[in-house]
Amino acid sequence: xxxxxxxxxxxxxxxxxxxxxxxxxxxxxxxxxxxxxxxxxxxxxxxxxxxxxxxxxxxxxxxxxxxxxxxxxxxxxxxxxxxxxxxxxxxxxxxxxxxxxxxxxxxxxxxxxxxxxxxxxxxxxxxxxxxxxxxxxxxxxxxxxxxxxxxxxxxxxxxxxxxxxxxxxxxxxxxxxx
Amino acid sequence: xxxxxxxxxxxxxxxxxxxxxxxxxxxxxxxxxxxxxxxxxxxxxxxxxxxxxxxxxxxxxxxxxxxxxxxxxxxxxxxxxxxxxxxxxxxxxxxxxxxxxxxxxxxxxxxxxxxxxxxxxxxxxxxxxxxxxxxxxxxxxxxxxxxxxxxxxxxxxxxxxxxxxxxxxxxxxxxxxxxxxxxxxxxxxxxxxxxxxxxxxxxxxxxxxxxxxxxxxxxxxxxxxxxxxxxxxxxxxxxxxxxxxxxxxxxxxxxxxxxxxxxxxxxxxxxxxxxxxxxxxxxxxxxxxxxxxxxxxxxxxxxxxxxxxxxxxxxxxxxxxxxxxxxxxxxxxxxxxxxxxxxxxxxxxxxxxxxxxxxxxxxxxxxxxxxxxxxxxx
Numbered sequence: 001x002x003x004x005x006x007x008x009x010x011x012x013x014x015x016x017x018x019x020x021x022x023x024x025x026x027x028x029x030x031x032x033x034x035x036x037x038x039x040x041x042x043x044x045x046x047x048x049x050x051x052x053x054x055x056x057x058x059x060x061x062x063x064x065x066x067x068x069x070x071x072x073x074x075x076x077x078x079x080x081x082x083x084x085x086x087x088x089x090x091x092x093x094x095x096x097x098x099x100x101x102x103x104x105x106x107x108x109x110x111x112x113x114x115x116x117x118x119x120x121x122x123x124x125x126x127x128x129x130x131x132x133x134x135x136x137x138x139x140x141x142x143x144x145x146x147x148x149x150x151x152x153x154x155x156x157x158x159x160x161x162x163x164x165x166x167x168x169x170x171x172x173x174x175x176x177x178x
Numbered sequence: 179x180x181x182x183x184x185x186x187x188x189x190x191x192x193x194x195x196x197x198x199x200x201x202x203x204x205x206x207x208x209x210x211x212x213x214x215x216x217x218x219x220x221x222x223x224x225x226x227x228x229x230x231x232x233x234x235x236x237x238x239x240x241x242x243x244x245x246x247x248x249x250x251x252x253x254x255x256x257x258x259x260x261x262x263x264x265x266x267x268x269x270x271x272x273x274x275x276x277x278x279x280x281x282x283x284x285x286x287x288x289x290x291x292x293x294x295x296x297x298x299x300x301x302x303x304x305x306x307x308x309x310x311x312x313x314x315x316x317x318x319x320x321x322x323x324x325x326x327x328x329x330x331x332x333x334x335x336x337x338x339x340x341x342x343x344x345x346x347x348x349x350x351x352x353x354x355x356x357x358x359x360x361x362x363x364x365x366x367x368x369x370x371x372x373x374x375x376x377x378x379x380x381x382x383x384x385x386x387x388x389x390x391x392x393x394x395x396x397x398x399x400x401x402x403x404x405x406x407x408x409x410x411x412x413x414x415x416x417x418x419x420x421x422x423x424x425x426x427x428x429x430x431x432x433x434x435x436x437x438x439x440x441x442x443x444x445x446x447x448x449x450x451x452x453x454x455x456x457x458x459x460x461x462x463x464x465x466x467x468x469x470x471x472x473x474x475x476x477x478x479x480x481x482x483x484x485x486x487x488x489x490x491x492x493x494x495x496x497x498x499x500x501x502x503x504x505x506x507x508x509x510x511x512x513x514x515x516x517x518x519x520x521x522x523x524x525x526x527x528x529x530x531x532x533x534x535x536x537x538x539x540x541x542x543x544x545x546x547x548x549x550x551x552x553x554x555x556x
Contacts, residue, residue, distance in 0.1 A: 002328050003223040005200075005233070007210045018256040021270045023180045033272075034199075035184075035252040041277060043186075053188040058269060060181045071184065088207045089281065090200040091253060154223075159202065159210065163251070 005092060007156045017157075023061045027082060027162055032091050034163040035059075035071075037078075061164075069164050076170035083165045092154040180270070187257065187273040197253045197276040201283050206235070224331050233284055237335035240284040251278045288524055289332030291340040292494045294353070297321050303347050303401070304357035320352035344490075347404050356401075362433035364405060365426055367395055369457055372421075379459070382419040384412065423460055428468040430455050435473055435486045442476060442483035471517030474506060489518040496522055500536040504550040510537075512546055 019030050027033050043051045057073035071078040187193055202210070206221075213219050223242065225231040233240045257273045301320055330337055340346075345361060347354045371390055372379055384406070391397040406412055409429070410421040431452050438448075445466075453461045466473075471489040475482050487506060492499045503510065503518055516529065523529035533539070537548040 001225060001227070005221045005223060007219040007221075008213060009218050018258055020254075020256045020272060021180065021182060024182065024254070024272055031255055033254045035254055035274075036249050037252065038249050040250040040279075041252075041274075049191045051186045052190045054186050056184045056186060056274065058181055059184045059272065060179050063180060087201045087203065090202050090210075092198045092200055094196045094198075154198065156200075156210075157197075157255075159207065165249075167249075 003152055003154065005154045005156070007090070007159075009155050023063050024059075026064055027061075027164060028160040029158040032158045032160065034089070034091070034160055036163055036165045036167075038167055038169075069166075071166055072173070073170070075173055077173045078166040078170050079168050080164055080166035082162055084162050085160065088159050088161050089163075090159050091157045093157050095153050095155050183269040183271045184254070185257070185271055185273050187255075187275050190274065190276075193275045195276065197278060199251065199278055199281040201281055203240070203284050203286070206284070209235070224328070226329065229331065232287065232290070232331045234331070234333040237333050239287050239289045239331065239333050239336060241287045243283045243285060244280045245283050246280050247278075251281075252276070253278065286524055288522060289330075289336035289340060290494075291330060291332055291337070291344070294326065294330060294340065294344065294346070295355075297326075298346065298353055298355050301354055302357040302360075303349065303354035304360040305363075320354070322351050323348050323353055324351065326353055342408055345408060347401060349400065356405075358433065358436065361405075361429065364391075364397065364402075365409070365430055365433075366455065367391070367397075368405075369426070369430075369455075369460070373457055373459060379421040379423060382421060384417045384419050387419065423463050424468055427452075427456055427460060427463055431464075431469050432472055432486075432488075435469065435484065437486075438484065439486040442485045445475070445482040445484055448484050471520060489521060492518060492521075494522060496532055496536060500532075500550070509540070509547045509549045511544075512548065515548055 017031050019025060020033060024033050025031075041056065043054075045051050057071050059069065059071050061067070061069040067082075069080045069082065071080065210219055222234050223231050224234055231242045233242050253275045254272050255275055257271050298321060327334065327337060332340060341348070341353070345356050347356050368387070368391075371377070371387060372382065375386065375390070377383065377386070387406075388399055388402045391402045392399055403412070406419045406421075409425045410419055412419050434448065434451050434455060435443075449464065449466070452464055456464065472487065474485045474487045476485065477483070492502050499518070499522060503515065512533070515533070519529050519532060523532055533548060536551065538551050540547045540549060
């Protein structure tokens with residue numbers, strides 16, 4: 001079995017991936033940033049899809065992408081650091097091998113967010129591979145995912161050399177920060 | 179201080195598990211950095227479902243290892259245009275695409291070519307194939323080069339080199355290891371031809387040799403060309419073949435030595451036989467070091483005796499290999515054991531690591547000896 005992993009994929013996507021806001025882009029890469037948390041984000045939802053698009057917290061960072069970033073989640077404040085990585089990390093994302101339309105997940109998400117698509121998705125047992133086919137329009141989304149996953153391909157979104165780490169315990173905050 | 183609203187991506191549930199973090203060793207990071215913009219670099223993950231996956235570049239192989247993190251890493255990007263984000267807090271949004279708990283580590287490794295030997299067993303190429311040449315095309319049992327490229331866990335360059343080193347012919351796109359006796363025979367024919375046609379070994383006219391082999395010995399052109407590529411360099415432009423004397427002598431030597439797997443041969447007798455086989459011209463180039471990793475020396479009554487002991491037939495698993503080595507001999511000198519570890523250790527540093535792990539070093543008047551670790555029970 002062969003799984004290609006491509007860096008600097010050729011051919012620009014129909015829509016170039018959106019760039020991060022200035023300060024975050026300066027951390028390491030202009031499209032993607034890594035945030036490390038001690039523990040994990042726990043979300044209470046009745047349906048896993050419920051958390052989609054929901055607000056998590058407020059991230060504050062110096063304009064130069066340096067200094068002490070903070071993350072405010074609810075009434076908890078996290079203080080963090082920007083740490084260089086010992087070895088650069090490549091962030092890979094899975095794409096499906098549709099001839100012609102090469103879409104990273106970044107661009108596919110924009111398409112699948114169209115309202116009509118959304119309705120379909122609510123009832124379906126959500127399958128990553130089937131989803132990406134939807135872009136071709138029509139009902140091609142019902143293609144067997146087994147075939148798709150055999151052609152799994154990974155593409156590097158970017159290579160990062162620094163990450164934001166929140167390694168301290170959260171501090172409870174009363175009232176709003178000025 | 180700019181503030182950003184951190185949100186789950188509008189497609190968070192679909193994005194889950196579509197991201198991976200891959201740690202890049204310095205040489206790969208450099209390779210990607212130096213590649214010009216707009217040209218892509220593709221690595222390939224290779225492996226059967228029941229094998230440990232490896233990542234292959236054009237010329238190197240790395241094992242992929244998943245390292246679990248106790249922390250979680252969020253992959254954060256800008257929201258895709260038009261997505262519906264609860265933008266209640268007024269700040270610029272940034273979205274969490276995925277939450278990861280592992281990274282993939284890459285460790286350089288030796289190409290895993292040993293599977294080839296098993297796959298190609300019983301598919302040797304020998305004299306009988308010379309006449310039934312075209313049949314091989316129809317035989318579905320043969321293993322193709324294309325299959326090997328996708329199934330063998332080695333980079334293309336390493337696979338190519340492996341085929342050369344293991345003396346595997348590519349006939350009509352199928353892999354056929356050359357039978358040892360046949361190879362021996364061919365080399366002796368070539369050596370004889372060089373003498374009888376009075377050809378200089380560093381500048382052999384390619385066509386003369388190939389056509390003589392075809393006409394007088396019924397050796398197909400494709401076989402002789404590949405044979406020459408194994409044992410020397412072919413200068414395409416001037417149509418000459420520069421024979422690699424060492425490689426040819428080694429192969430001939432191994433051929434003779436192969437008959438002494440059980441009954442040892444005296445060193446002098448072996449050398450004499452070897453010299454006879456290669457002829458007067460190359461007599462002087464004979465050196466027992468050429469055969470390192472293929473024989474064991476034992477001394478009885480002041481005479482050195484050689485036994486055939488090919489490292490290629492030892493197990494690839496380090497623990498098993500050392501067990502076998504210490505079965506053959508209770509203790510080894512560092513220099514003696516090194517040739518038998520070449521195939522499993524990437525470099526001398528790796529080799530020393532293996533020696534540390536699987537051996538006990540004892541120093542006496544004659545230097546350092548390696549013995550088996552007594553507590554080793556595997």
